[in-house]
Amino acid sequence: MNTIKKTFLCIMALLLLPVILNAQESKEKDYELALTKGQYAVELHDYAGAIGHLTKALELKPGDQEARVSLGIAYSRSNDNVLARNVLQQAVAADASDIRAQFELAMVLAKMGQQEEAKSRMAMVAKSNDPELSEAAKGFLEGGGPVENKLLNVKLSGGLQYDSNVILEEDDPAGPKSKKADWRGVLILNGAYSFFNDKRISGEAGYQLYQSLHGDLRDYNVQQHTGRMAGRYGLSKTVSTELEYAFQYSFVGADHYSTAHRFAPRLSANLAPESLTELHMSYELKRFFDTPVFTGLTGKNGTNTAAGVSHTIMLGKKAGIALDYTYDTDSADAASWSYTGNKGTVNALAEWGEYQFFGGLSYYDRKYDGLAPGATEKRHDGVQEYTAGVSRKTGRAVTVILSDLYTINDSNLPVYRYTRNILSLTAEIRL
Amino acid sequence: MLAAALAAMILPVWTEQPAFAVDKAGDVVAVRGKAVIERKTKKEDARVRAVLMESDSIVTRDKSRIKMLFRDDSILTLGANSKLVIKKYLYSPESKRAESIYELADGRLRSVVGSSGFKVTTPTAFAAARGTVFTIFYNEETGTTEITVLEGMVEVRNINAEIAGVQVVTAGQSSTVSGDKPPTPPMPADTRGGGAGDDTTVGMPVLEGSAEPAPHIINDLLYLAEHSLNLNQPIEQEPAGATKVLINVQFPQQ
Numbered sequence: 001m002n003t004i005k006k007t008f009l010c011i012m013a014l015l016l017l018p019v020i021l022n023a024q025e026s027k028e029k030d031y032e033l034a035l036t037k038g039q040y041a042v043e044l045h046d047y048a049g050a051i052g053h054l055t056k057a058l059e060l061k062p063g064d065q066e067a068r069v070s071l072g073i074a075y076s077r078s079n080d081n082v083l084a085r086n087v088l089q090q091a092v093a094a095d096a097s098d099i100r101a102q103f104e105l106a107m108v109l110a111k112m113g114q115q116e117e118a119k120s121r122m123a124m125v126a127k128s129n130d131p132e133l134s135e136a137a138k139g140f141l142e143g144g145g146p147v148e149n150k151l152l153n154v155k156l157s158g159g160l161q162y163d164s165n166v167i168l169e170e171d172d173p174a175g176p177k178s179k180k181a182d183w184r185g186v187l188i189l190n191g192a193y194s195f196f197n198d199k200r201i202s203g204e205a206g207y208q209l210y211q212s213l214h215g216d217l218r219d220y221n222v223q224q225h226t227g228r229m230a231g232r233y234g235l236s237k238t239v240s241t242e243l244e245y246a247f248q249y250s251f252v253g254a255d256h257y258s259t260a261h262r263f264a265p266r267l268s269a270n271l272a273p274e275s276l277t278e279l280h281m282s283y284e285l286k287r288f289f290d291t292p293v294f295t296g297l298t299g300k301n302g303t304n305t306a307a308g309v310s311h312t313i314m315l316g317k318k319a320g321i322a323l324d325y326t327y328d329t330d331s332a333d334a335a336s337w338s339y340t341g342n343k344g345t346v347n348a349l350a351e352w353g354e355y356q357f358f359g360g361l362s363y364y365d366r367k368y369d370g371l372a373p374g375a376t377e378k379r380h381d382g383v384q385e386y387t388a389g390v391s392r393k394t395g396r397a398v399t400v401i402l403s404d405l406y407t408i409n410d411s412n413l414p415v416y417r418y419t420r421n422i423l424s425l426t427a428e429i430r431l
Numbered sequence: 432m433l434a435a436a437l438a439a440m441i442l443p444v445w446t447e448q449p450a451f452a453v454d455k456a457g458d459v460v461a462v463r464g465k466a467v468i469e470r471k472t473k474k475e476d477a478r479v480r481a482v483l484m485e486s487d488s489i490v491t492r493d494k495s496r497i498k499m500l501f502r503d504d505s506i507l508t509l510g511a512n513s514k515l516v517i518k519k520y521l522y523s524p525e526s527k528r529a530e531s532i533y534e535l536a537d538g539r540l541r542s543v544v545g546s547s548g549f550k551v552t553t554p555t556a557f558a559a560a561r562g563t564v565f566t567i568f569y570n571e572e573t574g575t576t577e578i579t580v581l582e583g584m585v586e587v588r589n590i591n592a593e594i595a596g597v598q599v600v601t602a603g604q605s606s607t608v609s610g611d612k613p614p615t616p617p618m619p620a621d622t623r624g625g626g627a628g629d630d631t632t633v634g635m636p637v638l639e640g641s642a643e644p645a646p647h648i649i650n651d652l653l654y655l656a657e658h659s660l661n662l663n664q665p666i667e668q669e670p671a672g673a674t675k676v677l678i679n680v681q682f683p684q685q
Binding site: 028029032033036037039040042043044066069070073074077100167168169170178180210212222224250252257258275276286294297300312314320321322347348349356358405407409415416417418422 | 460479543563635651652670671
């Protein structure tokens with residue numbers, strides 16, 4: 001009887017063993033799967049998904065440091081700073097030598113305005129043996145904090161330009177040649193305030209001042225004020241829409257030159273991590289004013305409607321190329337100013353250490369609708385632009401840019417034919 | 432006898448063929464250091480989010496690691512100086528099962544096996560597993576394969592099917608296969624830290640803006656396209672002859 005009982009128990013044990021083992025291994029496997037999927041979701045910017053997976057990983061293995069730090073990172077990247085701070089503080093309390101946890105906690109504290117504690121933790125990370133984290137911490141300390149997610153971004157650009165043809169005089173004028181080349185100083189102040197920034201919805205208001213000051217041709221000094229509002233809505237993880245309204249108020253010399261209202265909707269799609277495709281449109285309402293320098297411009301009053309598509313792709317990790325095609329129609333009070341345009345643009349950019357090299361070319365075909373006064377045929381322009389330049393970051397917030405823009409404006413009407421070269425040396429400071 | 436019984440239970444004969452083969456086998460979810468994906472004649476640096484396909488080879492360099500998540504929820508982590516070939520990957524989305532064969536040509540591999548037919552070969556060994564966590568290390572110099580099981584069970588035999596001898600290695604045990612010998616009987620193994628030398632853990636999210644392809648390149652290009660006014664004047668100026676021009680220019684006295 002005992003032999004039968006023992007045999008029965010052995011068989012039962014053998015049958016149950018895989019079930020027991022499977023339950024245990026399943027828990028370990030489920031933990032690893034939840035952790036991996038959570039960490040990968042962070043890389044995919046799917047923070048809600050990441051938080052779900054990493055919370056599950058922590059439930060399966062309570063107190064697991066890797067899952068906890070990863071969860072803190074997911075909260076931090078989703079801008080849920082309070083939860084991020086709490087989780088990362090737990091991680092640091094559990095293991096103060098966890099340099100990654102210290103780094104991420106410092107990032108969160110900086111975003112929450114606790115700069116002193118953030119810097120103190122970053123100083124510790126900067127001394128660590130982890131080269132990547134140490135370098136990132138040093139960058140943080142040199143720059144005074146993270147630049148991401150700032151509510152207010154202000155850039156100030158200034159420099160010198162040599163313009164070979166300020167007044168756009170034709171290369172071989174019939175009459176006496178005038179002074180057309182000049183040096184000018186340029187100042188651009190650009191501020192943007194992000195008043196709302198959710199994962200799906202964001203809103204931004206901005207202002208830009210452009211001022212040029214010529215050495216001799218002071219009647220051509222330009223001052224332009226641009227105010228703008230923009231809103232973005234994410235339709236999905238990869239597709240978003242944007243609408244921007246901008247108002248421009250321009251002076252040339254000291255005289256009011258033009259005003260413009262511009263509405264620009266945009267649909268952007270990150271079809272792949274290394275690319276961005278955009279469908280863009282714009283509607284612009286323009287009004288010009290006659291000035292002592294420019295007369296007869298009121299005939300240009302009217303609207304401009306444009307639509308186009310652009311595709312920007314990465315070429316490896318350090319270079320990219322952007323292609324754009326835009327169709328536009330300008331409907332002006334005077335038919336001679338109305339036109340239909342087609343523009344193709346290619347821009348390329350490559351990074352080499354602290355340097356960025358960029359170049360571009362565009363061709364803009366513009367067919368005008370009516371005869372210009374005194375002309376016997378309708379104007380038809382073909383504008384070629386060639387850009388080349390190099391920029392160098394000289395600090396975390398300063399970039400120096402040397403660039404050249406060469407324009408060939410070809411036209412069937414000689415008076416509109418000209419070439420122009422603008423050589424620029426500017427510095428951009430991020431305040 | 433017991434081993435054979437367990438093997439029979441954990442290694443059911445694959446009778447259910449996947450509905451169809453798909454190209455995408457999985458994704459690269461984490462990379463440390465340098466790893467390369469070889470696809471036919473092309474080689475490209477492995478990056479997070481890179482797609483893996485059947486017949487791809489994944490090669491890691493010194494001090495490098497790569498973690499891959501496959502469609503059947505298998506997680507493979509390849510250690511430094513290693514090479515893995517996805518010899519076969521058939522996946523059925525309906526049943527969420529796969530039949531997969533990976534060839535570890537050199538180095539160290541950690542596997543968290545999804546609920547599917549999962550096999551790893553090395554030049555000397557054949558390992559089959561299901562719902563298991565194990566590491567496998569092939570030393571090209573000695574021609575030796577060491578299999579250490581962390582959770583579950585793995586059936587191990589020589590790659591040469593004519594060499595008799597199958598071992599079922601269970602959690603906390605390891606077995607070695609070398610040359611034309613059958614696998615050694617399972618022995619207790621030190622599985623602390625992942626077993627077989629834990630240089631295959633990887634996966635913490637990369638630092639923001641570090642190991643990713645620099646997305647600011649795209650932003651810089653957009654900025655370049657939209658803000659050419661840094662170079663040009665931001666007004667719609669017409670050529671001098673198009674409007675009446677009165678220039679108030681003070682030329683320097685000679």
